[in-house]
Amino acid sequence: MASKSVTVERKLMDYITKKYRKPPHEIIASPQFNWVPEKVEQRRKTEKRLFQILNQLPHWGIGRLFVSISQPLNFWKVTRVSVDHESSEMDCGYAWGILTEDGYSVGYEKEMPFVNESCWRLIPKHEESRFLNYRPKSKTTHEVPLYIPVPPLLAVMDKEAHPEMETDDKEPMVRLLIERNKKKSGRQRHPDGTLV
Known part of the structure; x- marks a missing residue:
């Protein structure tokens, strides 16, 4: 006990x-x-x-x-x-x-x-x-595209996986995601020109 x-x-x-x-x-x-x-x-x-x-x-x-x-x-x-x-x-x-x-x-x-x-x-x-009142110097930014073409191997694999899908004349694109915060220098724009 x-x-x-x-x-x-x-x-x-x-x-x-x-x-x-x-x-x-x-x-x-x-x-x-x-x-x-x-x-x-x-x-x-x-x-x-x-x-x-x-x-x-x-x-x-x-x-x-x-x-x-x-x-x-x-x-x-x-x-x-x-x-x-x-x-x-x-x-x-x-x-x-x-x-x-x-x-x-x-x-x-x-x-x-x-x-x-x-x-x-x-x-x-x-x-x-x-x-x-201290403000840091703004870093030089570089623009990163919002969409990039699908890599060729991935496009072929996608067509083989989904043969019933219609094919457009446009080149297939993939959205490019980047990390955005105050310490990163990459920026992206929408097609109309506005910043993401």
Whole structure:
């Protein structure tokens, strides 16, 4: 009977630990987190964690811009902060913000990664406009046709598979699908000239 209660307790504790994360100050104090290479140890002495900066700012730095050393071209605008009140100096927690990557804003709030790593810098107020007004140079785009002729082998295989289909005088065409997003340079036009 005792073994059943032990397994039930173990399952319950597993469920609780999955549902509720450990407080950040406990994660940082754990021995796995404290074992770091020398370069990271030197960086910890010179750089600051995000909450070491946020706890010195009014309103916990909401609305301010921060940049990570590992991603100098990308910056975060802090929108929401959840402080771990159990830590002694309140220098741990979770933060959310809007990421601007290569001059393009993501447009929605995300949890900021590596907030408890020593790699954050506050962007001074007088430099914020330079970061916010930055527009990347437009990439050279090349046009890709919307339709291309069907490859000859595929056309022969199609005729053999469907001999009852009528043959037109027009050359059979296949729609060419390309991935479209802000980082790709290919563009396509409809026959009337409008961009896809």
